[in-house]
Amino acid sequence: MRVLLSTYGSRGDVEPLVGLAVRLRERGAGVRVCAPPDEDFARRLAEVDVPLVPVGRSARALTRAAPPPSSLPERAALVIAEQFETVGEAARGCDAVVATGMLPAAAGALSVAERLGVPAVSVTFQQLTLPSPRRRPLAYPGRPFPPDVTDPRALWDLDARYANELFGAALNSQRTAHGLPPVDDVRAHVLGERPWLATDPVLDPWEPTEELGVVQTGAWFLPNRRPLPEGLEAFLAAGPPPVYVGFGSMPMHGSADLARVAVEAVRAHGHRAVLSRGWAGLTAADDRDDCFTVGEVDHQSLFGRVAAVVHHGGAGTTATAARAGAPQVVVPQAADQPYWADRVAALGIGAAHPGPVPTYESLAAALGRALAPGTVARAAALAGRAGTDGATAAAELLCS
Incomplete structure (x- = not known):
């Protein structure tokens, strides 16, 4: 079995994949990770002998750049294009793709898996991206929710609309260019019907909803303590x-x-x-x-x-x-x-x-x-x- 683990984000998005990669390899699977080309990410993966396929710009450089919110669609378009290019090659011959990280990156990776006919799983490391009538969604930079809208369901509807406005054009441009049909709901495309929530159920219990069949696996970590300096x-x-x-x-x-x-x-x-x-x-x-x-x-x-x-x-x-x-x-x-x-x-x-x-x-x-x-x-x-x-x-x- 060959598995590709794909993410684009900070160390907190990469470290959980280290734990999963080691556990997969213990079961005889071949594993590689698509992640930003930051030195600390490469070094951490090398420690457990898991190959890194670098994708996009350094996450650290991107964080320090701190562009204005108005440039978010342009940045997302680059991220999505890089996913189609790099993940598209890395996922060939794989039996499964695990996609996480920022929404446009996950949307690109999942679209690549769809194009290749590879089963894919969408994973989040916090439940605030999973629609629930019990809590508000996170607001996108530069897209605050109207102060008079307080009902969680209405806010989640706005969240879906904002995701489409920010990422829909870039995602569908790449999808149609690669022979895939456009999607009319970017968030639904990323989550699917059974997204995985990789958090500890004691620290972060998930309350089931009618909308999603969330699978809470527990947090992903590698319990082997490394020596301190x-x-x-x-x-x-x-x-x-x-x-x-x-x-x-x-x-x-x-x-x-x-x-x-x-x-x-x-x-x-x-x-x-x-x-x-x-x-x-x-x-x-x-x-x-x-x-x-x-x-x-x-x-x-x-x-x-x-x-x-x-x-x-x-x-x-x-x-x-x-x-x-x-x-x-x-x-x-x-x-x-x-x-x-x-x-x-x-x-x-x-x-x-x-x-x-x-x-x-x-x-x-x-x-x-x-x-x-x-x-x-x-x-x-x-x-x-x-x-x-x-x-x-x-x-x-x-x-x-």
Whole structure:
């Protein structure tokens, strides 16, 4: 069996595919991954000996470019065209395609699978893209929902209309050029009848709806902890558990001041700090020995050894901290991150920071809530219930 895993997005879109790829290979499947050509993505896939087929521009460069919302259709058109070109070649001879990532990329990959006659599965790593009468959809940049429309069903209708307006012309141009009929509902084309939701059912329970037959597999991760750098090991051994601060693939404007604010807030609670550079380039503002700056490290190895995790609210980081039993402070920046902040707060395993720009006062207050004994106890208790091996479940479904 040969399987192509296709995505276009940040590290949070690539890392879950690492877990699935390894589980598929354990079952004798040949696997390759189509993803942006970023060095850290290539390095991570090489660690597990899974080939990367680079597609499109660097995701990091695209994130830093931050074009105006008006250019979203043009950017999407490029992404879709790249999917048809690169995924179209990579998927030849495959027995299955798994498509995830940003909507236009998934639409392109699924169209390629349709053209080749290859069975395909659409996967999301957060449920806010799955229509439900119980919640609002995410708004597209530059396309806010009318303030007087509050009914979730009406908002989901608008969401479908906006997806067609933003991506429909580019998708159908490529489809017709490759001998496929146009689609009149881009979102429905991507989701299909049985989309997969790769999130932990304890952290993120899905409530079934009449509209979709969602398959919740559990979160995709690879439970093999990689060694931490020697310097970090020495820092951890030299004192009590520190507080981790990192914002992953978020650029975080004003990062120099952000690092100072974060470290001061951590120190105010009597803790040491581990700063993760990430795409924001965080680094310590002074040379005191209570702060250690790291590059890319294995979160599974680290989070079980820290007092708390301060992060942006990516689905993968949230789930990894929850599995490790580490209380969290979520400082949401965009997309689904406010949702994960709310989930952390609702479960009582951490604090949702009020807004994307922390001050010393706001971050210190949020850390106080996260480090409270009750929060620490609830985070530890949830860790014992979370951690469904979704990658194994998904691999079994694909190979059955």
